Amino acid sequence: MSEIASVLDTDALAVEANSFASANGIQVERKKTEESEDNLFLGAPMSLLPNAYPEQEFKKACDVAPAFNELVERVSQDAEFLQQTLGGGVSTMDPFTAKILKLYHQVYVDDSTANAPAKSADRLGILRSDYMLHSDDDSYQIKQVELNTIASSFAGLSCKIANMHRYLSSRYETEIEEFLQTNRKRNDNDNPPIVLFVVQDGETNTVDQRLLEFALWETHKIPVVRRSLTRLNSELSVDETTGALKLLKQEVAVVYFRAGYAPTDYGDGEDGIEWNARLTLEASRATKCPCLGYHLAGTKKVQQELARPGVLERFFPEKDETNKVAAMRTCFAGLYSCGDDATPEDLEAIRDVLDGGEAKYVLKPQREGGGYNFYGEELAQKLRSNIERTGDSLELSEDLAEFILMQRLFPPEQNAVLMRGGKVEGTGDSISELGSFGTLVVGSDGKVVHNRYAGFLLRTKFSGVDEGGVASGFATLSSPYLC
Numbered sequence: 451m452s453e454i455a456s457v458l459d460t461d462a463l464a465v466e467a468n469s470f471a472s473a474n475g476i477q478v479e480r481k482k483t484e485e486s487e488d489n490l491f492l493g494a495p496m497s498l499l500p501n502a503y504p505e506q507e508f509k510k511a512c513d514v515a516p517a518f519n520e521l522v523e524r525v526s527q528d529a530e531f532l533q534q535t536l537g538g539g540v541s542t543m544d545p546f547t548a549k550i551l552k553l554y555h556q557v558y559v560d561d562s563t564a565n566a567p568a569k570s571a572d573r574l575g576i577l578r579s580d581y582m583l584h585s586d587d588d589s590y591q592i593k594q595v596e597l598n599t600i601a602s603s604f605a606g607l608s609c610k611i612a613n614m615h616r617y618l619s620s621r622y623e624t625e626i627e628e629f630l631q632t633n634r635k636r637n638d639n640d641n642p643p644i645v646l647f648v649v650q651d652g653e654t655n656t657v658d659q660r661l662l663e664f665a666l667w668e669t670h671k672i673p674v675v676r677r678s679l680t681r682l683n684s685e686l687s688v689d690e691t692t693g694a695l696k697l698l699k700q701e702v703a704v705v706y707f708r709a710g711y712a713p714t715d716y717g718d719g720e721d722g723i724e725w726n727a728r729l730t731l732e733a734s735r736a737t738k739c740p741c742l743g744y745h746l747a748g749t750k751k752v753q754q755e756l757a758r759p760g761v762l763e764r765f766f767p768e769k770d771e772t773n774k775v776a777a778m779r780t781c782f783a784g785l786y787s788c789g790d791d792a793t794p795e796d797l798e799a800i801r802d803v804l805d806g807g808e809a810k811y812v813l814k815p816q817r818e819g820g821g822y823n824f825y826g827e828e829l830a831q832k833l834r835s836n837i838e839r840t841g842d843s844l845e846l847s848e849d850l851a852e853f854i855l856m857q858r859l860f861p862p863e864q865n866a867v868l869m870r871g872g873k874v875e876g877t878g879d880s881i882s883e884l885g886s887f888g889t890l891v892v893g894s895d896g897k898v899v900h901n902r903y904a905g906f907l908l909r910t911k912f913s914g915v916d917e918g919g920v921a922s923g924f925a926t927l928s929s930p931y932l933c
C-alpha cells in the first residue's frame with residue numbers, strides 16, 4: 451500500500467475533491483471530436499492534496515517577481531541585444547523566432563511613420579517565472595526553469611485549487627494533518643473598448659481563460675471578445691490617423707495573447723493570414739500582452755544569455771539599492787549555449803554530456819508549450835550526432851544553434867495522489883514546479899506604472915516523467931503547503 455493510502459481514504463477524498471472541483475469550476479474543456487461537437491467540461495488534472503513547500507523559498511519566488519518584470523521590460527527595449535542574441539544561428543535554425551524578431555524590427559526599429567501608434571502604445575506584461583527546488587549542497591533552493599512572457603496560463607485555476615486544498619484540509623484536518631507532516635472604467639458610449647483574447651481553435655484550457663474574462667466584467671464591466679488569429683485577419687482594421695485598433699466596429703484597448711506562441715498557431719505559413727493578423731495587432735496603438743519585445747525576452751536563448759556574467763548588470767546599470775540583480779542571479783541554474791557563441795565553460799558542459807554526464811542536463815529548443823526537450827540518452831544522441839570531436843576540440847553543427855543546454859534540476863520527491871478526468875490516476879512519488887506570476891504596466895515613455903507579484907501556480911507530476919505542463923498532459927495543478 452502506498453504511503454498516503456495507508457493514512458488516508460484517498461478514494462473517498464477524491465470524491466469530495468471532484469465534487470468541490472465541479473461545483474467551483476476547476477475544469478478544462480473536452481476536445482471536440484468528429485462524433486460530438488457538444489460542449490463538455492471535465493475535471494482539470496489536479497493533485498488531491500497540497501505539496502509541502504519551504505516557505506522561505508516560496509517567499510523568494512514572490513519577492514523577485516517585480517525584478518524579473520523589470521528585466522523583461524528592459525530587455526524588450528534593447529533591440530541591439532535581441533538582435534545579437536537571437537539574430538544569428540538561432541534565427542537561421544528557427545524560422546519562428548526569426549519571424550517574431552523580423553516583425554519586432556519592422557514595428558519598433560524601422561523609422562516609418564506607420565509605426566508611430568505602436569511605439570506610443572502602453573505595454574502590459576503578465577509573466578510567470580517557473581522554478582524547481584534544487585540542492586547543490588545541503589539545502590534546497592529555487593532555480594528558474596524558464597520565464598514565460600506569452601500565454602502564461604493557470605492564474606485563474608490556480609487560486610481555485612488552493613481553495614479546494616484549504617477546504618479539504620480544514621474539513622478533514624485530522625486525517626490530512628498526519629499526511630502533511632510527513633510530506634479601468636467603461637466609457638459612456640455605445641461601443642465601449644473591449645479586451646481581445648487571441649485564442650487557439652480547439653483550446654481545452656478555456657475555463658482558466660474565462661475566469662479572467664469574468665473577473666474583467668465583474669470588476670470593471672469590460673467586455674472580452676475571443677478570436678483565433680485565423681478569424682481575426684478579416685475582422686481587423688487600424689485607423690490611419692489615430693492608430694486605433696478596430697475589431698469590426700469596436701475599439702480594442704488591450705490584446706491578450708493566449709495563442710501565437712507556437713508555429714501551429716500560424717496555419718497559413720510564413721506570409722499567411724495569421725502572421726498578417728499578428729502584424730496588424732502589433733502595429734496598432736492597442737496595448738499588447740505581450741508586445742513582440744516581451745515575447746522575445748521570454749525565449750530560452752535570451753534566458754541563457756541573461757545568465758552570463760555581466761549581462762544582468764548591463765540591464766541594471768543604476769545603483770541597485772534592493773539587490774535585485776543578486777536576487778535574480780541566485781535563481782539561475784547552469785545555462786550553456788550550443789551555438790557559435792559558446793564559451794569555454796559552455797563547451798565544458800557539452801563535453802561533460804559527450805563523456806556520459808547526460809543525466810545532469812536538459813537540452814531545450816526555442817519552443818513553448820511543453821514536450822520538446824531532450825533528456826538522458828536522447829540528449830546524448832542529439833549532441834553526439836551534431837558534434838565532431840577531435841581531441842579536446844569540438845565542432846558544433848549549426849543545427850544546435852537554436853538549442854540551449856541546461857543543468858537538470860532535481861526537486862525533492864513527495865508522495866502524491868494525482869487526478870485526471872475526475873479519476874485518481876495514481877499514487878506515487880512526485881516532483882513539483884512553482885510558478886510565480888508577475889504583472890507589469892509600462893507607459894510608452896518607459897515609465898513603470900504598475901509592477902507586482904501576482905500569485906502562484908504549483909504543478910505536480912510523477913517523478914519518472916521528464917516533461918512538465920498541465921495542458922500537455924504531464925502535470926497536475928496543485929498548491930503549496932508552506933513549511
Ligand code: ADP
Nearest residue numbers: 596812817818819820856857858859917918919
Ligand atoms: P516550455 O516552455 O515548453 O514549458 P520548459 O523549459 O518549462 O519549456 O520545459 C518543460 C518542462 O521540462 C518543465 O515544466 C519541467 O518539467 C521540465 N524541465 C525543464 N527544464 C528542466 C531542468 N533544467 N531540470 C529538470 N526539468 C526541467
Ligand code: MG
Nearest residue numbers: 596598818819
Ligand atoms: Mg514556457
Ligand code: MG
Nearest residue numbers: 580596820918
Ligand atoms: Mg514551462
